[in-house]
Amino acid sequence: EQMPLRLTINGKAQQLSIEPRVTLLDLLREQLHLTGTKKGCDHGQCGACTVHIDGQRVNSCLTLAMTTEDCNVTTIEGLADGDKLHPMQEAFIKHDGFQCGYCTPGQIMSAVACIREGHADSPEEIREYMSGNICRCGAYANIIDAIMDVKK
Numbered sequence: 001e002q003m004p005l006r007l008t009i010n011g012k013a014q015q016l017s018i019e020p021r022v023t024l025l026d027l028l029r030e031q032l033h034l035t036g037t038k039k040g041c042d043h044g045q046c047g048a049c050t051v052h053i054d055g056q057r058v059n060s061c062l063t064l065a066m067t068t069e070d071c072n073v074t075t076i077e078g079l080a081d082g083d084k085l086h087p088m089q090e091a092f093i094k095h096d097g098f099q100c101g102y103c104t105p106g107q108i109m110s111a112v113a114c115i116r117e118g119h120a121d122s123p124e125e126i127r128e129y130m131s132g133n134i135c136r137c138g139a140y141a142n143i144i145d146a147i148m149d150v151k152k
């Protein structure tokens, strides 16, 4: 049975009809075709699905879409300002913060939250905050450099 859901995604108001058991990740990817948010493990272990709900980072694979009623959801697609990339996106390019790129949207969403929440004062603090975002290519050092660069 479908249920109504009203929320804002990347600044756009949405009136949706969804299955109550659908996750925010599947809603974004399958119903709204916002495929920038990635599905890695689908059970909270990899961070590839990281988005912001009312500015807080969450694993969208662990979030039931129904719980986001009246919330503001931001995905990687909503980070740039038109054609102008977000400073964190620029920094990932400048510092080679990715190789295959699969984890990158989640890394960037966490990185933005890392600075916003005040956990970017040292490489150690950043590493701790970013520890839920796995990169199989091992780009960690460059990701930390990118965050330090935006922070300064």
Ligand code: FES
Pocket: 038, 039, 040, 041, 042, 043, 044, 045, 046, 047, 048, 049, 050, 059, 060, 061, 062
């Ligand atoms: Fe959500 Fe891995 S897909 S944490």
